Every structure is written in C-alpha cells, then in structure tokens.
Amino acid sequence: MDMQSxxxxxxxxxxxxxxxxxxILFANQWVLRQMGRxxxxxxxxxxxSLCNPSPLVLxxxxxxxxxxxxxxxxxxxxxxxxxxxxxxxxxxxFTHMQQETTIVPLAGSDHRMAITIRDVxxxxxxxxxxxxxxxxxxxxxxxxxxxxRNKGRFLAMISHDIRTPMNGLIGYAELLLDTELDEHQRNYxxxxxxxxxxxxxxxxxxLDYSKIEDGKLRIRPKLFDVREAVEDTVAVFRPDAARKGxxxxxxxxxxxxxxxxxxxxxxxxxxxxxxxxxxxFTDRGAVGVHVAYTKGYGRILDRLEVAVADTGPGIxxxxxxGLFEAYQQLDHPTPIKGTGxxxxxxxxxxxxxxxxxxxxxxxxxxxxxRFTVSSADAQIESCEDAQPMEVYPPHVRRTDQTDSxxxxxxDDSPTNCRLLGSLLxxxxxxxxxxxxxxxxxxxxxxxxxxxxxxxxxxxHLSGFDLAKNLRQGAYGEGNRWVALCSLSGLEKNxxxxxxxxxxxxxxxxxxxxxxxxxxxxRAVVEA
Amino acid sequence: xxxTSLMDPVIKDAxxxxxxxGIGKSAASMSQLAGKHVAITIPSIDFVRTGERDSxxxxxxxxxxxxxxxxxxxxxxxxxxxxxxxxGALKLASMLLGEEVHQDAFGEMEQGALLELGNIMIxxxxxxxxxxxxLHIGYDIPEMxxxxxxxxxxxxxxxxACTVVVNSNLAIESTDVxxxxxxxxxxxxxxxxxxxxxxxx
Numbered sequence: 001m002d003m004q005s006x007x008x009x010x011x012x013x014x015x016x017x018x019x020x021x022x023x024i025l026f027a028n029q030w031v032l033r034q035m036g037r038x039x040x041x042x043x044x045x046x047x048x049s050l051c052n053p054s055p056l057v058l059x060x061x062x063x064x065x066x067x068x069x070x071x072x073x074x075x076x077x078x079x080x081x082x083x084x085x086x087x088x089x090x091x092x093x094f095t096h097m098q099q100e101t102t103i104v105p106l107a108g109s110d111h112r113m114a115i116t117i118r119d120v121x122x123x124x125x126x127x128x129x130x131x132x133x134x135x136x137x138x139x140x141x142x143x144x145x146x147x148x149r150n151k152g153r154f155l156a157m158i159s160h161d162i163r164t165p166m167n168g169l170i171g172y173a174e175l176l177l178d179t180e181l182d183e184h185q186r187n188y189x190x191x192x193x194x195x196x197x198x199x200x201x202x203x204x205x206x207l208d209y210s211k212i213e214d215g216k217l218r219i220r221p222k223l224f225d226v227r228e229a230v231e232d233t234v235a236v237f238r239p240d241a242a243r244k245g246x247x248x249x250x251x252x253x254x255x256x257x258x259x260x261x262x263x264x265x266x267x268x269x270x271x272x273x274x275x276x277x278x279x280x281f282t283d284r285g286a287v288g289v290h291v292a293y294t295k296g297y298g299r300i301l302d303r304l305e306v307a308v309a310d311t312g313p314g315i316x317x318x319x320x321x322g323l324f325e326a327y328q329q330l331d332h333p334t335p336i337k338g339t340g341x342x343x344x345x346x347x348x349x350x351x352x353x354x355x356x357x358x359x360x361x362x363x364x365x366x367x368x369x370r371f372t373v374s375s376a377d378a379q380i381e382s383c384e385d386a387q388p389m390e391v392y393p394p395h396v397r398r399t400d401q402t403d404s405x406x407x408x409x410x411d412d413s414p415t416n417c418r419l420l421g422s423l424l425x426x427x428x429x430x431x432x433x434x435x436x437x438x439x440x441x442x443x444x445x446x447x448x449x450x451x452x453x454x455x456x457x458x459x460h461l462s463g464f465d466l467a468k469n470l471r472q473g474a475y476g477e478g479n480r481w482v483a484l485c486s487l488s489g490l491e492k493n494x495x496x497x498x499x500x501x502x503x504x505x506x507x508x509x510x511x512x513x514x515x516x517x518x519x520x521x522r523a524v525v526e527a
Numbered sequence: 528x529x530x531t532s533l534m535d536p537v538i539k540d541a542x543x544x545x546x547x548x549g550i551g552k553s554a555a556s557m558s559q560l561a562g563k564h565v566a567i568t569i570p571s572i573d574f575v576r577t578g579e580r581d582s583x584x585x586x587x588x589x590x591x592x593x594x595x596x597x598x599x600x601x602x603x604x605x606x607x608x609x610x611x612x613x614x615g616a617l618k619l620a621s622m623l624l625g626e627e628v629h630q631d632a633f634g635e636m637e638q639g640a641l642l643e644l645g646n647i648m649i650x651x652x653x654x655x656x657x658x659x660x661x662l663h664i665g666y667d668i669p670e671m672x673x674x675x676x677x678x679x680x681x682x683x684x685x686x687x688a689c690t691v692v693v694n695s696n697l698a699i700e701s702t703d704v705x706x707x708x709x710x711x712x713x714x715x716x717x718x719x720x721x722x723x724x725x726x727x728x
Contacts, residue, residue: 056556056560065666069650074640077624104668130634488724
C-alpha cells in the first residue's frame with residue numbers, strides 16, 4: 001500500500017474513488033469498517049448499486065463528471081449518501097448515519113471522482129438539541145413574562161379591592177374618634193385608625209411598584225407650594241417623633257421659591273418616605289429636614305434638594321449596597337414593618353422628576369438621605385390638561401340655596417353607603433343611598449339632588465352608564481346637570497376612559513379622605 | 528481592459544444569454560431538490576469596476592449578507608460568489624427545507640443546505656459559461672460565510688478587478704428572494720474572457 005493510501009486509510013472520514021463508469025476504484029478503511037465489507041468486496045462494484053442514489057443525486061454526479069465541478073450533498077437535503085445503518089433505537093433517532101458528502105472530479109481525462117463522506121450524526125443531534133433548548137428557553141421566557149404580567153395585574157387588582165373595605169375601616173375609626181370615648185376605647189380606635197393607614201400605605205407601595213414594573217408610573221407636574229408641602233409632610237410625623245423624644249426640625253433656605261413646578265404629590269411621597277424612615281430608625285437625638293434650591297441656567301433646570309439627616313444607628317457598607325433595590329430591608333434590633341419598597345419607589349420617583357436619591361451613612365454615625373428633583377418641562381404640564389375637554393356644562397345647584405346639600409350616594413357596598421351617609425350627615429347634609437345603578441336611576445327620577453357620589457363598578461348599570469344616561473336627560477331634567485363625583489379604588493388618571501367625558505366633576509379615591517370629601521362639598525356649596 | 532468593452536451591447540448580451548441558460552439549469556436542479564417549482568426571473572447584468580466602493584451594498588441593499596464563494600481556474604480564472612441578504616437566505620432555507628428557519632436557528636445543517644444550493648447556482652452559471660465558450664475550467668470546493676460582505680468588498684476592490692453582477696429573483700411558491708451572482712475577475716483574466724466571447728460570437 002502506498003503512502004497516500006495509508007494516509008487516506010487513517011482518515012476519520014470516508015473516501016471513495018470511482019471511475020468514469022461509477023465503478024469503485026478505492027475505498028478507505030473508514031468506508032470498509034462502516035459498510036462491514038472487505039476491500040476485495042467493494043473494489044470493482046458499482047457505486048449506484050451500493051448507494052442507490054436518488055435521480056437528483058445521479059444527475060448531480062453526471063453534471064460533476066461532465067463539467068468537472070464539485071458537488072455538495074448536504075445532510076439537511078439528502079440525509080445520507082452511503083447507507084450505513086445505525087443500531088436500532090440509536091440515541092439520534094435516525095435509522096442511518098447522517099452525512100455531508102462532497103464529490104470532486106479528479107484531474108485527467110478518465111472522469112474519476114473522489115467522494116468524501118463526513119459523519120455528522122452527532123452534529124445533527126447536537127443541532128436539534130440546541131434548537132430544542134432555544135425553543136424551550138424562548139417558551140420559558142414567554143411564560144415568565146406572562147406570569148410577571150399576571151402577577152402585576154393581580155397585585156394591582158388585589159390592592160384595588162383592598163381599598164374598598166379599608167374605606168369602612170378608616171372612615172368608621174374616624175367617626176368613632178369623634179365620639180365620646182374613655183381612654184381605653186380611644187386607644188383602641190386610634191390603633192385601628194393608624195393600622196388602617198399603615199395598611200393603606202403598604203397597598204399604595206404595592207400599586208406604585210406594579211406601575212413601575214409595567215413602566216406606567218407617570219409624573220403629573222403642577223405648580224405646588226414648597227413650604228406648605230414640606231411642613232404638611234413633616235407634620236404627619238411630629239406625633240411619632242415627639243413620642244420617642246426625637247427632635248424633628250425643618251429648615252428651608254431663603255432662596256427656595258414659594259412655588260415649584262413639579263409633581264407635588266410625588267414630591268411629598270418621597271419626602272414622607274425618607275422622614276418616616278428617619279423617625280422610625282432614630283430612638284434618640286434629632287431628625288433634621290433641610291430644603292435647598294439651585295437656580296438653573298441654560299439647559300440645567302431649577303432644582304430642589306431635600307436632605308433628611310438623622311442621629312439613628314447608621315448603615316453599614318454592606319447595608320448601603322443595594323439599599324435602593326426592591327424588597328431591601330435593613331437589619332434593625334427592633335422589627336420594622338414594611339414592604340422594603342419605599343426607597344426603591346422613592347428613587348424611581350426622583351428619577352422620573354429629573355433627580356435622584358443618595359445616602360451618606362456610617363454605622364453609629366447616623367444617616368443623611370438627600371433627594372433632588374428638577375423643575376419639569378413646562379410642556380409636560382399640558383399633558384393632563386390636554387385631556388378631552390369637558391363636554392358638559394358645569395354642575396348646577398338645585399333651587400333652594402342652603403348649605404345643606406341633598407346627596408345621593410351610590411355604592412354596592414352597604415358599609416361604604418353607611419359611612420358616607422354618616423360623614424355627610426354629621427356635616428348636616430341629607431343623604432339618600434342606592435346599592436346599584438337601577439336603584440340610583442329610580443332615585444334620580446324621583447327628586448332633585450345637589451350631588452351624586454357614585455362608585456364606578458356597580459351591578460346592573462355601571463357608574464359610567466348611569467352618568468351617561470343622566471347627562472342625556474334619561475332621568476329627567478331635574479338632575480341632568482347635577483354635580484357628579486366618581487368613587488373608585490383607583491386614582492383618577494388610572495381609570496380607563498376620561499371621567500370628564502362622562503360628565504363627572506370630581507373624583508374621590510377609596511378609602512375616602514375626609515379632607516378631600518370636604519373639598520368636594522365646599523365646591524358644590526360655593527357653586 | 529477598456530470601459531468601451533463593457534459598454535459593448537454584444538458583450539452584455541453574451542453574458543445575459545450565458546446567465547439566463549445557466550441559471551435556468553440551476554432552477555431545474557433546485558426544483559428537483561426542493562420538490563417544488565422554482566422559477567427564476569430573467570437576469571439583469573451589470574459590470575462593476577474597482578473603486579466603486581459602495582456598489583455592492585447599493586446592489587444588495589443590506590450590510591448582512593450570506594455568501595457562497597467558489598474559485599475557478601484553468602483557461603479563465605476568477606471567483607464566483609452567490610450573495611443573499613441574510614433575510615433572503617433564511618427564506619430560501621425555509622422554502623427548501625419546508626419548515627420555518629429563524630436566524631437564531633440557522634445551524635450548521637441549514638448552512639450545509641445553503642452551501643449545496645450555492646454550489647448548484649454557481650455551477651449552473653459557470654458551467655454554462657464554460658460550455659458556451661468551450662473553456663476548460665477546474666473548480667475549488669465551495670465555501671460559505673454567514674457574513675461575507677467584507678470578503679466580497681475586498682475581492683471587488685482589488686486593483687483592476689472587474690465584477691460581472693448577475694441579479695435575478697428566485698421564486699418558490701409565493702415567496703421571492705433576490706439573489707446576486709458575482710463573477711469577479713482580475714484585469715487580465717477578464718480581458719482573456721472577453722477575447723473568448725468575441726471569438727465565439
């Protein structure tokens with residue numbers, strides 16, 4: 001055997017040489033081994049009878065021979081050239097070895113061709129597995145995203161539903177606190193009231209978090225009074241600070257303008273979170289809130305900076321890492337309740353308001369949290385105002401102008417109806433209630449009202465339909481332009497569809513804030 | 528080589544005829560291969576000279592190109608290249624294999640199928656050229672590259688290079704894929720080819 005044949009025999013792929021009539025001139029060891037034939041058996045036999053090629057392959061062989069050009073037979077299109085059986089139940093699932101074949105005409109006039117065969121069975125199996133893995137991965141990703149969306153929706157829904165019973169809880173606790181109580185009873189009522197508010201804050205955090213996750217958290221800038229916002233926010237925490245003997249101080253730089261153009265509610269929310277944390281973690285010493293202002297120039301916007309410094313336990317460097325991530329809670333000797341979402345939400349809010357939050361702290365040295373917000377682009381303000389214009393005329397009072405209003409409360413929750421009845425009755429207003437849309441329609445057809453407060457999700461006839469019918473005069477002219485206030489666990493801007501398009505003038509969010517309710521009443525009385 | 532030669536309608540017609548018949552043969556092979564009718568539009572011919580840097584991208588309209596390259600030698604020396612926009616190559620693979628092929632699933636086996644297809648397309652064109660012009664041509668083994676734009680540009684921009692661009696659409700069932708077959712020659716090699724064409728006209 002010559003050296004070339006020895007080299008070809010050692011090759012990890014098959015080699016055949018055929019003559020112009022497709023008779024086999026040479027077969028290397030790989031072919032002999034795979035075919036289970038001896039060299040003597042193969043030499044001289046016909047490649048067509050050995051391989052039984054398809055007409056297409058035969059045509060390619062003819063073309064290759066005639067034109068002297070190579071032919072490629074891919075596994076994907078032909079499977080295999082040499083029929084080499086695989087063991088039954090081979091892991092690949094194939095009955096025959098999968099091959100890539102190259103047929104190369106050799107130089108000279110005798111039309112010999114060299115056929116090279118590569119076993120690609122394991123490559124095909126690997127390729128298939130890889131594709132299956134990619135498909136599985138893609139499907140797992142889709143499932144995870146779907147589950148995440150469902151989780152977000154569930155959180156939003158459950159948080160919304162929790163607000164309705166809390167309306168009763170907080171509202172009745174407030175009513176109870178306005179009655180004659182002994183010291184124990186007052187303590188109990190105050191605990192119910194503060195626990196209700198704590199639960200409400202948790203629900204609000206969860207709602208904000210699900211909005212952040214969905215990219216739906218929006219900032220609604222308006223001019224707000226900075227000092228009022230700071231004082232009001234700090235005032236909420238003064239009783240807690242006083243109880244702990246912690247001095248809660250506020251200072252506002254003289255340069256801070258009276259009003260600032262940003263989302264005042266969100267500004268208060270961030271500040272409340274930081275002050276609440278500072279008071280919560282500080283057992284002695286002081287909490288200081290300082291507000292500063294930097295005038296913008298050129299493209300740099302006006303900026304407010306609020307620093308909340310405390311003399312609390314401080315935060316270790318480990319604790320500082322990931323402090324602003326969701327569900328992070330610091331180790332503290334006393335259990336501190338919360339979702340661990342406050343700082344995460346605060347940072348997101350600050351960033352949406354063109355600023356950020358940062359912290360400086362050392363263990364035993366207290367902490368300083370600073371947050372900044374920039375004045376919003378004036379064009380943003382128009383977003384909210386750019387809602388469809390009110391298509392209904394302003395509300396009108398019925399003819400006998402007194403401070404006592406006739407109010408219709410429509411809610412399928414008897415607790416809420418009774419609560420609103422008590423709150424309004426206490427203020428001297430006459431209240432009727434209806435538990436669904438049809439009942440409300442009957443009331444509206446009977447007598448005129450000054451104000452209708454209605455839940456939006458009512459049985460039989462939704463609040464939207466009721467309002468629409470009312471504005472179209474379906475219940476007579478007497479109440480056609482009555483003041484309408486919607487009631488929902490959602491914020492006004494989270495309700496799909498514009499409330500003003502349905503003729504609503506006001507919106508109250510559950511649980512009902514008595515101050516907000518008083519504002520609505522005042523607006524109707526002054527109309 | 529003179530630009531006048533390239534403007535000669537006889538030369539252009541000769542290339543057009545060679546391409547038309549050659550690609551027609553390729554279509555027949557592909558139809559047999561895919562078990563579906565493969566229609567090929569009458570090709571258009573262009574000549575691109577060195578220095579026209581953006582010509583290739585202007586032609587293919589994409590920066591992501593799958594190429595099958597095969598060099599040939601003998602009486603005429605050159606490189607034949609089948610260029611397909613990646614999206615077109617995926618469509619073609621899907622049609623040939625009878626199943627949807629996505630870019631992220633463009634595995635070795637699908638590449639093997641496209642290599643076979645490229646070999647058939649190039650073989651049809653160059654094989655017919657050698658038949659019509661009675662040329663003795665030998666071929667190297669074809670190679671495939673998933674992103675071959677850079678390689679094509681390098682070849683086309685060699686000093687004196689002239690490229691014959693054959694553009695035609697492959698239509699299988701209701702899907703059209705635009706293909707470009709390039710024949711890239713050196714200056715002297717192209718001159719030899721033109722002489723050969725003139726001698727048989």
